Amino acid sequence: MSSGGGKRKQRHEEHEEHVNHERWLVSYADMLTLLFVLFVVLYSMSDVNMKKFAQLASGLSSGFGAQSVAFQGQAGPMDGSGNAAEIVQIDPGANPGDGKAGSSSLTAAQQQAVKAAMAAESRAQASKNAQAATKEAENLKKIENKISDSLAKQKLLGSVKFTIDRRGLVVTILTNEIVFAGNRADLQPGGRKILDAIAPTLVKLPNRIEVDGNTNQLKAKTTFYPSGWELSAARASTTVRYLVGHGLAKDRMSAVGFSDTKPLIDPKDPRSITMNRRVDVVVLTTLTADQAALLPAAAGADAKLHTGETSVQAGK
Incomplete structure (x- = not known):
C-alpha cells in the first residue's frame, strides 16, 4: 500500500485516433462533378443548329434548280414559321474545321449536289477571269x-x-x-x-x-x-x-x-x-x-x- 490512503492513481489511457474511412467520397464527388462539366462542354460544342443548316441547304437547292432534290431530307418538327424544318444528318464526330464535316453521312444525291455547286462556282470564277483578261x-x-x-x-x-x-x-x-x-x-x-x-x-x-x-x-x-x-x-x-x-x-x-x-x-x-x-x-x-x-x-x-x-x- 502506498501512503496515499489506499487510493490507486488512475492511469490515462491513450486511444488510437479515429480514422475516417469515407474521405474517398469527397474525391469521388469532385471527379463526378468535373466529368459532368466536361460532358456539358463537349455537348455544347457538338450541338448543331439544324434549323440554320436546313435553311442553308434550302438556299443552295433553290440556287441550283435541278439539283434541289439532292437536299431533300426527312421532315422534322415545325419551326417558328409553321413550316416543317428539314433535318440533315450530321456526323458529330467530324472535325468542323477540316471542311469534311458531315460529308460522310450525306446521301449520294446530296454529295453530287455539293460537287455541282463547287463546279458552278469554278465556272463562275473562270468566266470572271476570262472577262478580266479580255478587258x-x-x-x-x-x-x-x-x-x-x-x-x-x-x-x-x-x-x-x-x-x-x-x-x-x-x-x-x-x-x-x-x-x-x-x-x-x-x-x-x-x-x-x-x-x-x-x-x-x-x-x-x-x-x-x-x-x-x-x-x-x-x-x-x-x-x-x-x-x-x-x-x-x-x-x-x-x-x-x-x-x-x-x-x-x-x-x-x-x-x-x-x-x-x-x-x-x-x-x-x-x-x-x-x-x-x-x-x-x-x-x-x-x-x-x-x-x-x-x-x-x-x-x-x-x-x-x-x-x-x-x-x-x-x-x-
Whole structure:
C-alpha cells in the first residue's frame, strides 16, 4: 500500500485516433462533378443548329434548280414559321474545321449536289477571269496604239516590236548599233530618240514598268564587262535611269539582266544575232496570276511578236 490512503492513481489511457474511412467520397464527388462539366462542354460544342443548316441547304437547292432534290431530307418538327424544318444528318464526330464535316453521312444525291455547286462556282470564277483578261488585253492594245503613234511621228515604228504575254505589254527595242554600241551600255542618240517617244505614254500609266536586258547567243568576249550578265543588266539599268530622268517614278521601275537565257527567236535563225540582242520595256499587268495566265489567249494575234499598230490603223 502506498501512503496515499489506499487510493490507486488512475492511469490515462491513450486511444488510437479515429480514422475516417469515407474521405474517398469527397474525391469521388469532385471527379463526378468535373466529368459532368466536361460532358456539358463537349455537348455544347457538338450541338448543331439544324434549323440554320436546313435553311442553308434550302438556299443552295433553290440556287441550283435541278439539283434541289439532292437536299431533300426527312421532315422534322415545325419551326417558328409553321413550316416543317428539314433535318440533315450530321456526323458529330467530324472535325468542323477540316471542311469534311458531315460529308460522310450525306446521301449520294446530296454529295453530287455539293460537287455541282463547287463546279458552278469554278465556272463562275473562270468566266470572271476570262472577262478580266479580255478587258486587260484591250487596255494593253490601246497603250500599244499610243506608243505606236509617237514612234510613227518620229519614223521609228520599225525599230520596235510588241508582244502581249502573261506579264503584260512587252515593248521590244532591238539594241543594234543605233541604240547601244557593241559591248557597251551607253545609249546612242538613236536609242534616246526611241525612249523619248515611248516615255510620255508610260508616264501616264499606273502600271509598274520592268526593263529586261538581253544579249544574243554569240560567245564573243565582252570587253568592258565580265560577262553577258553584267552587260545585259547594265543596259537595262541605263534604260531605267533614262526613263526615270524623263518623268517615270523610281518606285515604279525595275531592271533585270538575262544575258542570253531568254532568246526572242531560235538562236539557229540567222536573224537571232540582231533580234535577240535587245531591251524589253514591259508594262506589267495588274491582273491576278490566274487572270494573267489567260492574257495571251485574250490577246489573240497580238500575243505574237508584231509591228506596232497606230490608232488610225486600229480604227480601220
